[in-house]
Amino acid sequence: MALVAGLALVSVALLYWTTRDTVLAAGFVAGLALAVGALILVRRLFPAGDAEVAASMDWTMLRQAVHHDDVAIAVTDRAGRMVCANDLFATWMGGFVTPPGLPLEGRGAELLKDAGRAAWRDGEGVAEDIAIGPLQLRAQVSRTGQGEDYLVWRFSSVERLDLVSEIVRHLDGPAGRALANAGIMTALVSAEGRLRVANQAFLMRALGPDDMVHYIGRDAGTMLRIDDQGRLYFSREGDRATPVRLLQVPLAAADVHGPMLLALIDEDIGPADRGTAQTYVETLLSLLPFGLAMVDRDGRFLYMNKAFGRAAGVADGRMPRYPGDLVVVEDKGPLADMIRRHSSGQQVGGDLSIRLAGQGDEPVSMRVVGVRGLGEAAVLLSLKDSSEESRLKSQVAQASKMQAVGQLAGGVAHDFNNILTAVLGSCDLMLMRHTPGDSDYDDIQHIRSNANRAASLTRQLLAFSRQQTLRPQILQLPDVISEVSHLLKRLMGDTVQLVVHHGRGLGAVRADPVQLEQVIINLGVNARDAMAGGGTLTIETYPVSAAEVRQLGSDFMPPADYSALKVSDTGTGIPPEVLPKIFEPFFTTKDVGKGTGLGLSTVYGIVKQSAGFIFADSKPGEGTSFTIYLPVHRATGDTPAIAAPPAKPKKSQWGTGSILIVEDEDMVRAVAERALVRAGYTVATAAQGEEGLERFAEMGKIDLVISDVMMPNMDGPTMVRAMRAKMPALPVLFMSGYAEEQLRQSINIDDVAFLPKPFSIAQLAEAVSATLDDAAHRAGDA
Structure with a gap:
């Protein structure tokens, strides 16, 4: 500013020196003052920053910046006009529709409008639980810009199909390039027929090298055409196009009008190359995580991937000739009719409930889809591997049944205990008035004896339901076996030999010694009944380290140090179909009147209530062994290891108060x-x-x-x-x-x-x- 003023003074001086005219010099000074004042006024009214803001922005660069694979983004100005949006926004919304006026379900448009108002007012707004068809969305709206004159609308999917995400990741990566090198053109299209992702081979043929960048959201149907003879071509290639074969893989669970994977190969291949093209298609099917198989027009298998073979129970390398060979006799006809109908009809799909041979009566769903352009292949079969799901359902049903029976057992035991208390008490009171030799004494003792048997049965019910009262002590397994071995020898009789082996380094366990003795007796009695002609009952104890537990590979027993108790016999063994049921309540293979079916379920309840595990192993004709793992008790500062409490002196039955x-x-x-x-x-x-x-x-x-x-x-x-x-x-x-x-x-x-x-x-x-x-x-x- 000082430089400009100095130059102005120099100019005035030169003008006066040249003309010697005072009026002219004064007029020149006045003109300079007016010019400077006008410049200052313009600068105040129109700052230089506004001119920079008013300059046009490169919206093409902004659109490329908001490109995102998982989030649909749109930008609107204060006048409610669309400024920019990414391709995913157009794919989800069916075009570049200006928010909040989107085709949302239910109250979605109202919720989105409220979120926009909140963003103008507070700077940010959120709309939950909005949907466009089956697509569940969450919208986040933010106010932004130098003058805060814009709204950024971000839409993210609440539930995304894992299968679609995996295909997007693979086709956009090395797997897509590998398929392209093999000549297989692959693309994933949305339910509206718009491109979601495609490999380079597809994009080169469908769009050309100059238009491969912005392809997401474009209509895939316009890229293909069909001539009068039903052959398929890429539209861009014109009259000199090469016909292609199309494989359509629906990704929706129950509707063909959902996301779909397209695979195309060239049609004009010679006979020598058809086997190679078939290999390419099989390679594509092998990459997919669900079971797929191809069937020709005569209903014969052409190919099945490993997932299909696992789901159908097919051994590796032994593909059956017909799909009907996989199902039970009753389902062969319906399956053959459905395959025949789809092999000659339109390219639509349908589901059929079938029962696989050798896998029980549990039905599974097979999807049958008619395909074209794959040479001999006319039908695509899809089968879900539900073996793990069926196993989990069976386990849940068994656990629910055991829980329900346990609750029933606890309630029944409670009511019986009240009744038996009255019966036993009445017997005791009557025995005070009768002495041995009285006519009623033996009858009262008989009633009391049967009441005690009933009380023992209720204790078994409580043990099965893991509701009994335990008195745990810190003890050694050899001591418990020593206490009960004399009783076991009497129970076994003369025909059964009892053998006991104890391992070294056994750790102490925390358990109820009385209940543990009951476990050994129950297992011993069962073993005796299985050795009607005589045999050997072996009881072993040995330590099991955490490393050995890991080698066992059990899904239920955590790695830790255990003391094991194994009871083995040389009896008839347990049939394989019976072995999974032996711990169920009231299940018995004995004759009517010879067993309650609560022996092994009681053993199971006592072991589980003692934080242990029990496993049975048996082969028919070779005997049975039960192995019990009890965790080794580790004494800590809070829970010191204590020995069994000394026996309390018997209290008097008389008193006052x-x-x-x-x-x-x-x-x-x-x-x-x-x-x-x-x-x-x-x-x-x-x-x-x-x-x-x-x-x-x-x-x-x-x-x-x-x-x-x-x-x-x-x-x-x-x-x-x-x-x-x-x-x-x-x-x-x-x-x-x-x-x-x-x-x-x-x-x-x-x-x-x-x-x-x-x-x-x-x-x-x-x-x-x-x-x-x-x-x-x-x-x-x-």
Whole structure:
């Protein structure tokens, strides 16, 4: 600015020196001042930056910048005009339609319009759950630009077909180039017939070298033509075009009007080259991840890929002659009719439910599609490999059945335990009035013996459903086997020899020794029954390291250190069709009346509840072996390894004190009341939780509360919490027909004892005495 002012002064001085005219010099100065003022005014009214912004932009460069394979992008200005969009936007929206006026389903247009308003207002807006036909989209709208005068609309697919994505990736990469080098022109078209991706061979023939860049979204139908004789050509090649053969592979699960893979090869090949062209097509089919096979017009197989062979159960290298050879007799006719109809009709497809020979009665779906331009091939068959899916369905159904039976077993056991408690208690009370030699004594003992057998059956039900009460201890397997071996020898008899082997380095396990003995006895009795003519029962223990577990390759047993218990016999063995069912409840191969079908299911329940695993291995005529893996117990700072607790001295069945019994079963409540009154206690009773609280409030002194856990209206734990709010040190003895493990969450109360049903009068009296002693001991420590 200073330089310009200096030049202006020099000009005025030169003008005055030349003319010596003061008026002319003054006029020149005035003109310069006006020019400078006008320039300053123009600069203020029209800044230089606006001129740069007003300059036209290269929208072709912007369109190339927003190109994306997975996100459809469009740009609109404040006037709602389309500025730019990528090819994927045109493919999904059916053209370059200006948002938000897109052909959306349902309320999609309204949601998209709201997202646009939110973007103008807040800078960003989102529209969820919008759809164009089967395509589910999510839209994100952003305000942008130097003057924030533009909206960028981004549409992403919520659910994308993995198969389509994989084909796009392969055709746009080395696989597409390999097919192009082999002379196979491949392209993926959308449901609207627009190009999604294509290899170089297809693009060179369909578009030429000058138009191969911007091809996504273009109509594939206009690139091909058919002459009067039904031959197919590329439209661009004109009259000198070479006819081509077309293979159409629908990618939609149940509709031919979906994404489709096109494969084309030249038609004018000599006889010597037809085998090579067929190899090219087979190479293409082998790249696809689903089962495909080609059939000629006479219904004979020409080719099937490996996925089709696996799904149909065909051995490698042994392709059958006809598709009917794969299915059961009843489905041969319908399959042959459908193939014949599609081999001579239009290029459409249909699904047929068939049953494969040798794979059971589970139906599978086979898709039959008529094709043209593949020489001898007239029909394309598609079959899904559903063996893994069927296996998983079978496992889920079996697990659901086992869970339902387990719940039923737990409920039945609970009701039986209440009944058996009353029966056993009544028998004990009657035996107090009868001595050996009385006419009724033997009958009462007989009733009591059968009641105990029924109680054992309910324990088996609870063990099967993994709801029994376990008393785990840290123990060694050889010690358990030593305790039970004498009983096993008596059970085996003289014809069966018992052999025991113990391995070295066995780790300790955490399990209930009584239940573990029950497992060994059940397996031993089953082995004895399988060796009617005599044999050898072998029991082995040995350590199994984590590395050995990995070598086993089990899908269920995690790698860790285990102590194994193996029980083997030399009996008749188990047939292969029976082996998968042996752990199911109530399944037995014994004669009617000789087994409950709960022996092995009880074993399975005990092992699983002990965090172990059990496997059976058998060959007919060579015997059976059951192997149990129990995890090695590792003592930590939080869970120290403890030995089995010492046996407690037997408690007295007599005592004094005030006891409140709360039980909803009348017979159980009556038996418990009579038993405790005879033992010397003062007893009050209540039939439910609310009544129990009333009796508790009325009693001046109370030494113990005996309560059932599950009762109508108010359960036992809720009632006890209300009582302990008034008497924190109140001793409590819970009793229930359900297992303690099943009730732990509801019983979540400190310093309470538990007595499982059914129980005898003596067991009730001992539990009461022990609970009172423990309460007195805690009071003394306090």
